[in-house]
Amino acid sequence: MVEQRVEIVNPSGLHARPAAQVVEFAKTFPGRVEVLAGQRRASLKSILMLLELGLCQGTQVLLQVEGEGEEAFLQQLAGFIENLKG
Amino acid sequence: MEEIRIRGRAVSRGIAIGPARPMAGAEQAVAAAKIKKKAIPDEQQRFLQAVRHCAAWLRARIEESTGQRADILVTHLAMVEDPYLEQLVLRHIEEERDNAENALMRAVETIAGRLAALPDEVFRQRADDLYDEGRRLLRCLRQGDIAGEEMASGTGALVLARQIPPSSAALMDGETVWGLATEFGTATSHTAILARGLGIPAVVGAQGMMAGVREGDMVIIDGLRGEVVLRPGKKALQDAEDSRRHFLQQQKLLQKLAGLPAQTTDGHTVALLANIGLAGECEGALARGAEGVGLFRTEFLYMETGQPPGEERQYTAYTAAARRMQGRPLTVRTVDAGADKPLPGYVMPVEDNPALGLRGVRLSLADPQFFKIQLRAVLRTATLGNVRLMYPMVSQVEELDACDALLRECAQELQQEGLGPVAIPPQGIMIETPAAVWTAETLAKKAEFFSIGTNDLTQYILAVDRGNPNMQYLYNHCHPAVLWAISHVVQAAHAKGRRVAVCGEMAADPKAALLLVGLGVDELSMGADSILGVKQAIRGVSYKKAQALAQKALAAESATKVEALLRDEGLSHK
Numbered sequence: 001m002v003e004q005r006v007e008i009v010n011p012s013g014l015h016a017r018p019a020a021q022v023v024e025f026a027k028t029f030p031g032r033v034e035v036l037a038g039q040r041r042a043s044l045k046s047i048l049m050l051l052e053l054g055l056c057q058g059t060q061v062l063l064q065v066e067g068e069g070e071e072a073f074l075q076q077l078a079g080f081i082e083n084l085k086g
Numbered sequence: 087m088e089e090i091r092i093r094g095r096a097v098s099r100g101i102a103i104g105p106a107r108p109m110a111g112a113e114q115a116v117a118a119a120k121i122k123k124k125a126i127p128d129e130q131q132r133f134l135q136a137v138r139h140c141a142a143w144l145r146a147r148i149e150e151s152t153g154q155r156a157d158i159l160v161t162h163l164a165m166v167e168d169p170y171l172e173q174l175v176l177r178h179i180e181e182e183r184d185n186a187e188n189a190l191m192r193a194v195e196t197i198a199g200r201l202a203a204l205p206d207e208v209f210r211q212r213a214d215d216l217y218d219e220g221r222r223l224l225r226c227l228r229q230g231d232i233a234g235e236e237m238a239s240g241t242g243a244l245v246l247a248r249q250i251p252p253s254s255a256a257l258m259d260g261e262t263v264w265g266l267a268t269e270f271g272t273a274t275s276h277t278a279i280l281a282r283g284l285g286i287p288a289v290v291g292a293q294g295m296m297a298g299v300r301e302g303d304m305v306i307i308d309g310l311r312g313e314v315v316l317r318p319g320k321k322a323l324q325d326a327e328d329s330r331r332h333f334l335q336q337q338k339l340l341q342k343l344a345g346l347p348a349q350t351t352d353g354h355t356v357a358l359l360a361n362i363g364l365a366g367e368c369e370g371a372l373a374r375g376a377e378g379v380g381l382f383r384t385e386f387l388y389m390e391t392g393q394p395p396g397e398e399r400q401y402t403a404y405t406a407a408a409r410r411m412q413g414r415p416l417t418v419r420t421v422d423a424g425a426d427k428p429l430p431g432y433v434m435p436v437e438d439n440p441a442l443g444l445r446g447v448r449l450s451l452a453d454p455q456f457f458k459i460q461l462r463a464v465l466r467t468a469t470l471g472n473v474r475l476m477y478p479m480v481s482q483v484e485e486l487d488a489c490d491a492l493l494r495e496c497a498q499e500l501q502q503e504g505l506g507p508v509a510i511p512p513q514g515i516m517i518e519t520p521a522a523v524w525t526a527e528t529l530a531k532k533a534e535f536f537s538i539g540t541n542d543l544t545q546y547i548l549a550v551d552r553g554n555p556n557m558q559y560l561y562n563h564c565h566p567a568v569l570w571a572i573s574h575v576v577q578a579a580h581a582k583g584r585r586v587a588v589c590g591e592m593a594a595d596p597k598a599a600l601l602l603v604g605l606g607v608d609e610l611s612m613g614a615d616s617i618l619g620v621k622q623a624i625r626g627v628s629y630k631k632a633q634a635l636a637q638k639a640l641a642a643e644s645a646t647k648v649e650a651l652l653r654d655e656g657l658s659h660k
Binding site for chain 1: 157158160161163164165168169170171197200201204205206208209212215216
């Protein structure tokens with residue numbers, strides 16, 4: 001398992017379209033993809049779990065990826081989240 | 087096949103003409119709310135099938151959409167296919183033996199409740215998206231394969247059924263349902279109230295209709311006269327189209343009043359609010375110019391699933407309504423039930439005389455643990471909007487004291503649990519018993535507002551059972567005894583600086599509403615489709631004239647004389 005800290009930078013946070021995009025992206029990885037915000041954890045393959053975290057702009061989160069090719073995917077995922085628009 | 091006319095009761099105004107969609111599976115869906123163990127795999131498959139249907143339909147829509155519309159659909163698709171939702175639903179089916187519909191509703195409510203509680207508005211709005219998709223999934227579940235095609239074609243139809251279960255009624259929208267007719271049901275049934283809220287014509291009590299109708303038959307639902315016409319001939323169709331056009335023109339004229347105040351010609355203003363049973367009725371009410379919700383009947387929440395709703399479920403419903411009202415007053419009435427108005431899934435004592443028994447606030451206070459669930463849900467909503475709390479069937483001041491004490495106890499508990507900060511909303515009472523009328527001075531010291539429930543008040547003052555067909559000739563809210571009671575309540579309240587509302591049928595009758603204005607009532611709350619008609623009446627008279635009319639009515643000898651008075655001068659408009 002590998003992990004990396006990222007900050008939510010897009011202005012509206014991980015809601016609606018940005019959240020759907022992240023989930024769509026996470027689903028392309030066959031292994032486990034999760035996000036931790038404080039004590040709370042969510043699968044990045046579930047938009048509803050992700051929305052329940054209410055991640056707005058400026059929140060620090062920890063990404064965790066586990067499975068074959070985890071290193072490379074984690075890099076891509078972090079880049080994806082940091083480049084979200086809207 | 088020839089034309090068939092069936093009489094029924096008009097419960098939502100308007101005329102709908104279109105193809106029939108008979109709803110056959112409705113009763114089955116209610117009957118089998120719980121399933122047998124061996125049906126679990128099939129039920130789970132049924133849900134997964136509905137998910138596939140909806141997802142396929144959404145994908146097709148996404149392909150033909152662009153920009154923001156496509157963005158919204160992509161989010162919705164992710165919700166429909168969500169693994170967490172799926173897991174919750176499958177688990178409810180397996181562990182609770184819920185049918186797929188109920189399991190889905192419970193899962194949606196659980197998640198939407200958490201989303202609705204998030205501090206950030208954009209996240210709270212996602213709860214509405216989830217409800218939208220929950221409804222779409224339910225439609226798929228209910229109608230199997232047909233749903234896919236029907237949603238794809240996007241055309242509307244007239245829904246005909248023996249009766250429509252509340253959970254189905256909650257799924258209706260004006261786009262796919264143009265009109266409603268049922269063999270059973272009353273003017274105050276769930277279906278009727280929702281149809282009025284959505285502004286779709288509806289007729290109930292059209293008995294024998296289902297035997298004569300087939301899918302796709304041309305049908306007229308006349309929600310003005312209370313009639314359903316199956317396979318109308320040329321003349322009937324022409325007549326229906328004429329009266330439909332006339333009705334719509336009238337509505338269009340009335341609609342111009344929506345943004346104007348309910349003000350008499352000499353500048354006296356009355357607030358017009360809506361009575362609702364479901365949060366989904368708020369939009370319709372606002373479109374008709376409602377200045378708030380004067381009565382949120384919370385019993386409907388109990389009818390939806392056939393069991394008392396938990397705190398989260400209630401909280402979700404109240405927040406949804408508060409948010410939709412955008413800072414306008416939302417008056418939540420605590421459960422008004424009794425042996426004559428039973429709550430599904432809640433055991434009531436058997437009583438010889440339920441109208442005079444354990445009902446309204448008496449029932450709530452008899453079971454404080456049960457009552458506190460609702461009080462907690464309201465308290466948690468109170469910080470999100472302009473919420474007012476109202477207790478029904480109060481007959482002595484101690485009841486109000488007991489409610490207030492329980493409410494404060496709940497507030498303290500919420501704070502300790504970290505669910506604060508909690509604000510105590512304004513607490514008011516319904517005036518329905520003669521006891522409350524004649525002790526209004528005392529009650530006004532503690533109750534922050536009054537709302538007169540003229541339906542029950544009339545029954546208690548006149549000693550007439552309003553459900554008894556033999557007594558209909560005596561049941562009349564224009565009886566001078568009722569008017570004197572209202573007049574007394576208004577004076578007692580105004581002396582203490584309290585506002586008085588009326589939320590019974592009387593407020594929805596344009597002529598009677600003028601009497602209420604003349605008696606000094608500050609707010610009138612009614613079914614949303616009556617608001618514009620009442621506003622037109624108020625804008626047509628002077629306050630002076632309404633007051634003079636009220637004085638004459640108080641002095642009249644009988645209800646019949648009051649009605650004659652209203653006929654003669656009430657609406658002469660000058």
